[in-house]
Amino acid sequence: MADVVVVGAGMVGAACAYYLARAGLDVTVVDRGPVAGGTTGAGEGNLLVSDKQPGPELELMLVSLVRWAELDADVGGFEFTPKGGLVVSSSSLEPLVTSHQQAGVTATLVDPGEHEPELVPGRHGAFYPQDAQVQPALAAARLLRAAGIDVHRAEVVSLAVQSDRVVGVRTRDGVVSAGAVVNASGVWAGELSQAFGAPIPVTPRRGFVLVTEPLPPIIRHKVYAAEYLDNVASGDAELQSSAVVEGTPSGTILIGASRERVGFDSGVPREVLRRLAAQAVELFPVLAGVHALRVYRGFRPYSADHVPIIGPDPRRPGLYHACGHEGAGIGLAPATGELITATITGATPPVDAIPYAPVRFAA
Amino acid sequence: MTFTFDGQPIAAEPGQSVAAALWAAGIRSWRRTRHGDEPRGLFCGIGICFDCLVVVNGVRGQRACLVEVHDGDVVEQP
Amino acid sequence: MIRYDVAVVGGGPAGLAAAAAATGGDARVVVVDAAPRLGGQFWPHRSGAEPPALWRLRSAAYHLPDAPVWFAEPAPTTGFRLHTPAGIVTADRVVLATGAHDRSVPFPGWTLPGVVTVGAAQALLKAHGVLVGRRVAVAGAGPFLLAVAAGLATAGADVVGVFEAGHLRGYAKHRLPSAKLAEGARYAAVLARHRVPYRRGHAVIAAHGTDVLEAITVAGRSRERRIDVDALAISYGFTPQVELAVALGCGTHVDRDGSLVVTVDADQRTSVSGVYAAGEITGVGGADLAQLEGRIAGRAAAMKVLDPGTRRQRAKVRRFAQAMHDVHRRPSWIEQLGDDTLVCRCEEVPYAEVRKAIELGATDTRAVKLLCRAGMGWCQGRICGPAVAELTAHLNGRPPTRDDHAAFANRAIAQPTTLGDLAGQ
Numbered sequence: 001m002a003d004v005v006v007v008g009a010g011m012v013g014a015a016c017a018y019y020l021a022r023a024g025l026d027v028t029v030v031d032r033g034p035v036a037g038g039t040t041g042a043g044e045g046n047l048l049v050s051d052k053q054p055g056p057e058l059e060l061m062l063v064s065l066v067r068w069a070e071l072d073a074d075v076g077g078f079e080f081t082p083k084g085g086l087v088v089s090s091s092s093l094e095p096l097v098t099s100h101q102q103a104g105v106t107a108t109l110v111d112p113g114e115h116e117p118e119l120v121p122g123r124h125g126a127f128y129p130q131d132a133q134v135q136p137a138l139a140a141a142r143l144l145r146a147a148g149i150d151v152h153r154a155e156v157v158s159l160a161v162q163s164d165r166v167v168g169v170r171t172r173d174g175v176v177s178a179g180a181v182v183n184a185s186g187v188w189a190g191e192l193s194q195a196f197g198a199p200i201p202v203t204p205r206r207g208f209v210l211v212t213e214p215l216p217p218i219i220r221h222k223v224y225a226a227e228y229l230d231n232v233a234s235g236d237a238e239l240q241s242s243a244v245v246e247g248t249p250s251g252t253i254l255i256g257a258s259r260e261r262v263g264f265d266s267g268v269p270r271e272v273l274r275r276l277a278a279q280a281v282e283l284f285p286v287l288a289g290v291h292a293l294r295v296y297r298g299f300r301p302y303s304a305d306h307v308p309i310i311g312p313d314p315r316r317p318g319l320y321h322a323c324g325h326e327g328a329g330i331g332l333a334p335a336t337g338e339l340i341t342a343t344i345t346g347a348t349p350p351v352d353a354i355p356y357a358p359v360r361f362a363a
Numbered sequence: 364m365t366f367t368f369d370g371q372p373i374a375a376e377p378g379q380s381v382a383a384a385l386w387a388a389g390i391r392s393w394r395r396t397r398h399g400d401e402p403r404g405l406f407c408g409i410g411i412c413f414d415c416l417v418v419v420n421g422v423r424g425q426r427a428c429l430v431e432v433h434d435g436d437v438v439e440q441p
Numbered sequence: 442m443i444r445y446d447v448a449v450v451g452g453g454p455a456g457l458a459a460a461a462a463a464t465g466g467d468a469r470v471v472v473v474d475a476a477p478r479l480g481g482q483f484w485p486h487r488s489g490a491e492p493p494a495l496w497r498l499r500s501a502a503y504h505l506p507d508a509p510v511w512f513a514e515p516a517p518t519t520g521f522r523l524h525t526p527a528g529i530v531t532a533d534r535v536v537l538a539t540g541a542h543d544r545s546v547p548f549p550g551w552t553l554p555g556v557v558t559v560g561a562a563q564a565l566l567k568a569h570g571v572l573v574g575r576r577v578a579v580a581g582a583g584p585f586l587l588a589v590a591a592g593l594a595t596a597g598a599d600v601v602g603v604f605e606a607g608h609l610r611g612y613a614k615h616r617l618p619s620a621k622l623a624e625g626a627r628y629a630a631v632l633a634r635h636r637v638p639y640r641r642g643h644a645v646i647a648a649h650g651t652d653v654l655e656a657i658t659v660a661g662r663s664r665e666r667r668i669d670v671d672a673l674a675i676s677y678g679f680t681p682q683v684e685l686a687v688a689l690g691c692g693t694h695v696d697r698d699g700s701l702v703v704t705v706d707a708d709q710r711t712s713v714s715g716v717y718a719a720g721e722i723t724g725v726g727g728a729d730l731a732q733l734e735g736r737i738a739g740r741a742a743a744m745k746v747l748d749p750g751t752r753r754q755r756a757k758v759r760r761f762a763q764a765m766h767d768v769h770r771r772p773s774w775i776e777q778l779g780d781d782t783l784v785c786r787c788e789e790v791p792y793a794e795v796r797k798a799i800e801l802g803a804t805d806t807r808a809v810k811l812l813c814r815a816g817m818g819w820c821q822g823r824i825c826g827p828a829v830a831e832l833t834a835h836l837n838g839r840p841p842t843r844d845d846h847a848a849f850a851n852r853a854i855a856q857p858t859t860l861g862d863l864a865g866q
Contacts, residue, residue: 009802035802041811137811141801151802213424213819213857214397250788250814251397255860267690268853270514270524277863288861291424294821295853376570378487383569391554391653398789402652404554406786406824408561409482410475411542413787413819413857424857428564431477 002028004344005169005178007192009033009151010040011330012322013184014140015337021147023341030169030176032155035144036137038186039329042298044209044246044254045136046222047331050085050128051232054103056307056355057328060335062104063350065130067334071139075146078139079249085131088112088119088283089226093126096226106130118218118286131222133246136330152176156185159196159316166318180344182320187301189309189323198315200361201304202324206260206297208268210276213291214251222246223283228257232327233306237261239272243279245287253290255280257327261302268295300327308332310339310356320344321358364434368393375432382408382415382427385438393417393427393440416441445471445503447742448523448532450510450685453481454728455720456538458735463536463743464501470743472502473523473530475509475856481540482560483728485568505530511856513685521689521715526862534715534742537686537703538735541679541721544700546581546774547792547828549647549782555654555672562674563589572598574672578657580604580645581676582769584727587628587639589674594635601668603632604643604659606677607769615764618757645675646777677771680827681722684852689713693850694843696724698766700827701846707752709738717742726762733758775835784832785825787818795829799836806833806848819857822849 006017009031020027031037047068052058072080087093093109100107105128112125144151154171159181161167168177185192190202227242234240237260244256258272273295281288303309303324313319322340325332335350342349365372368385375384382405385393392402394416406414408428415427418439427438447463449456452474463470472479480486508525516522516531523530543558550556555574557565559581562573577598579590582605590603617625632639643661648654656669681702683693692704692712702725703718705711711718719738720731733755740747778784780793790813798812806829809815815829816822822829826849834841854863 034804034808036808036811037805041807137808138801141803141812145801153804210860210863211817212860250817252817267514268688270512270522273512273854273863274865277860278865281860281864281866288864288866289423289859291857291859292854292863293819293857379569379571383565383571386565386573387569387571396789401552401789402554403552403786405557405561405565407542407545407558408564409542411820411823416819428561 001177002026003178004028004180004182005030005176006182006184007031007156007169008184008186009035009140009144010038010184010186011036011136011140011333012186012325012336014143015333016182016184016322016340017149018143018147019337019341020344021149023345023347025345027147027149028152028176028178029144029149030152030154030156030171032153035151036140038188039298039300040136040140042296043136043330044256045134045139045330047132047134048085048222048328049105049130050087050100050107051224051229052328053229053233054099057332058103058105059351060308060332060356061328063338064332064335065132067338068132068134071143071334075142077142079135080132081134081249082132083221085128085222085224086112086115087126087128087224087226088123090123093124093226097126115221116219116223118284119223120283120285133222134330139330156192157195159319161316164317166316180318180320182322182340184322186323186329187299189301189321193321196316196319198313198319200309200321200324200358202301202309203261204264204299205302205326206262206265206299207256207327208258208272208276208295208297210255210273210280210292211294211296212253212255213293215253215290216251217247218286219245219247219253219284225279225283231257231259235306241272241275241279243283245280245283253287259300264299268297301329302326308336308356309358309361310336311343311353311358313358314362366432366434366436366438368438369440379432380428381417381419381430381432381438384432385427443469444520445469445530445532447534447536447739448473448521448530449536449538449739450523451481451538451540451720452476452479453538453540453720453731454483455540455731455735456481456536458732459536459538459719459739459742460502462736462739466743466745468743470502471505471530471532473505473508473510473525475507477506479504482564485564487568487570509856510685511854511858513688513855515689534717536717536719536738536742537722538718538720539682539685539722541681541725542823543676544678544680544827545824546677546771547782547784547825548645548774548777549779550649552783552786553648553650553654554652555650556648557672557674559585559589559674559676562593562672566592566596572596573674574670575599576601576670577672577674578602578604578645578668578670579674582606582771583676583678584625584765584769585676587625587632590637591628591631594631594637600635600637601670602638602640602659604645604661605639605641605769606644606772608642609768615761615768618761621761644772645673648673678769679721679725680823681725683722683850684855686711686716686718686722687850688853688855689716691716691718695841695846697763698725699831699841700725701843701850708741708747709734710741724759724762725766726759730755730758730762775832784828785815785818787820788814790815795832796836799833803833804837806830806845809833810848816849821852
């Protein structure tokens with residue numbers, strides 16, 4: 001019998017498993033699919049402080065950034081690129097930069113054209129050197145490898161409970177026993193939490209990413225329009241989009257970003273493609289002649305109050321949640337793993353755990 | 364008719380693709396891969412494999428096997 | 442903006458038969474073709490040398506050439522919208538006849554200039570009047586090899602041999618249509634006249650050369666032989682091009698030759714109302730079957746009645762086509778791979794990297810793609826997809842499934858399209 005079973009072999013599940021294993025616990029990871037089978041395989045791999053308003057998410061991200069650099073040194077092999085982020089806007093970015101600086105983020109007002117020669121002229125800019133990028137599927141896979149964990153393939157259907165205490169999970173192929181269960185099932189965390197009898201509000205928020213042909217490096221940082229911050233913070237169900245453009249080590253340029261609350265709707269609307277492309281070309285006119293090779297789609301796990309849900313669930317002693325990260329799951333994963341580990345082992349947490357505590361949904 | 368490939372004049376017949384004209388002139392590769400720097404030219408011949416990419420009259424990303432060659436065209440390695 | 446009753450996508454045998462069958466009544470029909478000239482891969486021709494089969498069509502249907510469909514979607518109220526660089530085509534019903542391309546199998550040296558598909562050798566000769574080489578080997582599996590080898594020999598190439606991987610014992614079991622027998626005999630006679638050896642149970646296991654192909658190694662009858670060549674035309678059957686059908690939501694299944702095909706009913710209807718499919722995309726079966734299916738699909742799409750004779754003929758030809766898959770089986774090719782044999786040509790992913798992705802926990806092709814980039818390049822897995830699907834299954838100790846192919850069949854952007862075009866500029 002393991003000490004902990006982590007449900008979900010995505011980035012957050014892998015990070016939880018890694019830190020729990022490092023703390024000396026015996027960990028099993030269960031997933032009905034392979035590593036990075038969900039949202040982790042559909043993201044850009046962003047590690048950003050620039051897109052977060054001051055608050056608990058930003059707090060967690062500042063810790064997580066430090067952990068990512070440590071993971072790159074200790075584990076590596078996931079294309080960690082500390083490239084920095086550039087926010088551009090038609091209006092002044094001074095208020096944004098000031099509030100970020102006050103919250104402990106390194107940010108400076110810049111002439112964006114000096115950082116990105118291909119950027120359309122005439123914009124205000126703010127540079128965030130702490131922003132970085134990883135390849136998320138590789139990161140999840142490498143963390144699990146480093147922890148010596150093979151994913152146990154099974155579909156979890158409910159909790160295994162004995163005398164009001166969680167003793168593991170019930171899968172379609174039998175029970176996986178453990179003293180503690182971590183719900184890191186990403187965009188299905190809400191659904192699974194219902195089956196666990198401890199519902200938390202996590203719903204899908206669909207996004208698309210356009211991928212271009214491989215190119216010589218023309219875009220050096222992650223670049224995005226300031227409207228992106230509003231989109232991230234908004235709870236609107238309708239399509240919102242604003243330009244997010246960045247290069248990758250493989251030479252392709254990734255273009256986002258769109259958000260819609262449409263359930264698990266499949267299909268690619270033409271309008272989304274048009275907006276993503278138009279917004280990118282507006283920022284970088286040179287992209288007009290560049291080919292898009294594909295578009296892929298992912299679902300961000302959206303927490304109803306826009307704060308991740310990390311910690312013990314009082315309704316089911318032994319059950320912990322580590323989910324609801326919306327579009328920030330990759331960046332926040334290490335700090336989430338550390339926070340979960342501290343909660344389970346009783347060690348000092350890296351941040352105050354209260355804002356993320358699931359108890360806020362337990363009423 | 365003639366066109367140039369990296370400055371070199373090549374003869375071609377009407378209706379031929381750039382790839383066919385290069386092939387007829389004895390040229391077997393016109394591109395090098397970005398990691399292994401390996402030579403590539405024609406493979407599938409019908410526009411599926413994208414091995415045959417060239418620059419035609421300044422326009423990048425053209426499949427040599429699909430582009431019909433015209434008199435005076437300037438074709439270059441990408 | 443014209444709204445058509447029927448849009449046929451693809452100008453090969455299936456598409457032309459569908460368009461011809463759909464016209465003649467009130468229906469406004471358009472053939473949307475990626476190529477500049479009708480005929481598809483089966484009737485490649487030089488400009489000004491159009492086969493007679495194409496004349497019939499000219500006056501009856503609209504023709505939109507140089508119009509690859511890069512995006513397909515349902516239209517706002519009813520029907521479908523097909524986005525092409527030449528404009529958007531709107532139609533009440535769509536017949537997809539997008540054909541297939543040669544299926545390739547990785548082997549050491551296959552990326553050397555001079556190694557091409559059998560279709561490439563055919564296209565070079567028929568559409569462009571160019572011989573693929575002076576000393577040519579034709580290899581792989583399938584009845585197509587004979588036809589192309591005969592064409593090359595007639596055009597003056599020294600065809601050093603036709604190396605068919607299948608043992609072809611299965612032919613004895615199936616009653617071949619007499620027309621097929623006659624066709625085969627004609628090609629065999631050409632090869633005999635030019636003294637071209639036809640070897641069954643033989644496969645090319647390696648290509649050699651520095652910057653260009655210089656020789657191949659052929660294995661068969663427990664022996665390996667090295668042969669000097671300056672061109673190798675090699676293909677193992679065909680891969681249907683189903684991305685538009687998948688984008689429109691049509692149901693698919695894995696056919697007897699291991700390829701992903703569109704599922705259709707007796708009238709060539711797909712699972713999506715208003716979308717029909719005909720030809721290779723419903724199952725690789727050759728030009729005769731494609732034309733029969735096209736005729737059925739065209740009449741159905743134009744709401745015309747179909748004669749039962751055509752359906753019976755289709756059933757017969759389809760049975761023969763399925764039998765061909767068994768007879769021309771692909772050999773096991775995985776043991777030929779070296780660590781550095783490229784599996785994905787576009788992203789230059791060697792076999793060792795694919796194995797590493799499996800070791801990192803990739804149990805399906807989506808995960809393999811994510812962890813080693815196979816299928817992420819320009820061709821988006823068109824060339825390497827089937828191979829990666831088979832490798833993924835093999836290295837995970839299980840047979841390939843439909844989901845293994847799904848990772849590569851999903852192409853909402855069906856052709857590389859500039860961001861300017863996507864933006865609607």
